[in-house]
Amino acid sequence: MCIRDRRTVVQKMNLLRGAGAQKAGDKLAQAGLRGAEVLVAYMFLRLALPFGFGALALLTIEWLQLVQLPEAARLPAVLTTTLLGALAPGVYLSNRATKRRVAMLKALPDGLDLLVICAEAGLSLDAALTRVARELGRASAELADELGLTAVELGFLPERRQALDNLNRRTALPALRGLVNTLQQTEKYGTPLAQSLRVLSAEFRDQRMMRAEEKAARLPAIMTVPMIVFILPALFVVLIGPAIIKTIDGLRGLH
Numbered sequence: 001m002c003i004r005d006r007r008t009v010v011q012k013m014n015l016l017r018g019a020g021a022q023k024a025g026d027k028l029a030q031a032g033l034r035g036a037e038v039l040v041a042y043m044f045l046r047l048a049l050p051f052g053f054g055a056l057a058l059l060t061i062e063w064l065q066l067v068q069l070p071e072a073a074r075l076p077a078v079l080t081t082t083l084l085g086a087l088a089p090g091v092y093l094s095n096r097a098t099k100r101r102v103a104m105l106k107a108l109p110d111g112l113d114l115l116v117i118c119a120e121a122g123l124s125l126d127a128a129l130t131r132v133a134r135e136l137g138r139a140s141a142e143l144a145d146e147l148g149l150t151a152v153e154l155g156f157l158p159e160r161r162q163a164l165d166n167l168n169r170r171t172a173l174p175a176l177r178g179l180v181n182t183l184q185q186t187e188k189y190g191t192p193l194a195q196s197l198r199v200l201s202a203e204f205r206d207q208r209m210m211r212a213e214e215k216a217a218r219l220p221a222i223m224t225v226p227m228i229v230f231i232l233p234a235l236f237v238v239l240i241g242p243a244i245i246k247t248i249d250g251l252r253g254l255h
Contacts, residue, residue, distance in 0.1 A: 007037075007040050009044060009047070010040050010043050010044050010047070013047065015043040015044075015046075015047065016039065016040070016043065021039065024039060024042060024046075025039050026169060026170075026172075027090075027094075027097065028042060028093065029169070029170040030097040030100070030101070030170060030172050031093050031096040031097040031100060032096070032097075032100050032142065032145070033096075042089060042093075045089050046086070046089050046090075049085040049086065049088055049089060050082050050083075050085040050086040051082075051085075052085060053081045053082055053084055053085025053088075054078060054079075054082035054085065056081070057078040057081035057082065061074050061077055061078065062074065062078075097172075100142050101171065101172070101173050103140060103142045103143070104142050104143045104146070104171065104176070105173060105175055106140070107136060107139060107140030107142075107143045108143065108175055108176065108179075109201060109204045109205045109208055110136070110139070110140075111132055111136055111140070111143055111147065112179070112197055112200060112201035112204060113201055114131075114132045114136070115128055115129070115132050115197055115201075116194055116197045116198050116201055118131050118132060119193045119194035119197055120194045125154065125183065125186075125187075125193065126151050126154045126155055127151075128193075129147045129148070129150055129151035129154070130151040132144075132147055133145070133147040133148035133151065134148075146167060146170060146171055146176075149167075149170075150163055150164065150166070150167045153166060160187055161184060161187065164180045164183055164184055164187075165180070167180055168180045175204060175207075178200060178203075179200060182196050182197065182200050
């Protein structure tokens, strides 16, 4: 089905109106997927995939009988497949958004350090974000994309606050929400940008160190089961095996 047909179906079903379409657009932006056509394709898939999965299950189980199931289990299997088709777009979008947030969170302290350097060099917020986005392009394409788009929006939106709110909405990341609040305060009250960002960068680095320490503290508990299952049996064989062999040889010598 071509793009025009998908848009016609979605518009006739009024799927692009209301709070549901707005939430879907926010989720797509958080996953790094933007544009009106992307929203149309997503809403169309949410509508069509349950029917497609259900028809495929009927074709496979009932008509072609490629999968042999008892009579009582066929209807639940078809309904379960239809439910999977309904949940698949949301699950994929959620997983993609989560991976993107994790990637941005890892690169955020380094991005803030670069932003502090640019602010201390006398660059404006727009120019600083553009430079940081350019420098972070290889290390973190996700964060560079968001900062670059924010820099563009700061230049053409009538209210600069709206550009920062859009960054907050597109990322849905608590750490970036703190950065947005700091930038909005500097825009509103005229506080020194470099000093505020330096404090925020130190806080983010402390948080990253705390997360690393938490993972290190959980490591002994995580490693206990693999050690018991894989390492201790081999260790027992190495230590006790020769003694068992000598005992068996000694018993044979007695006979």
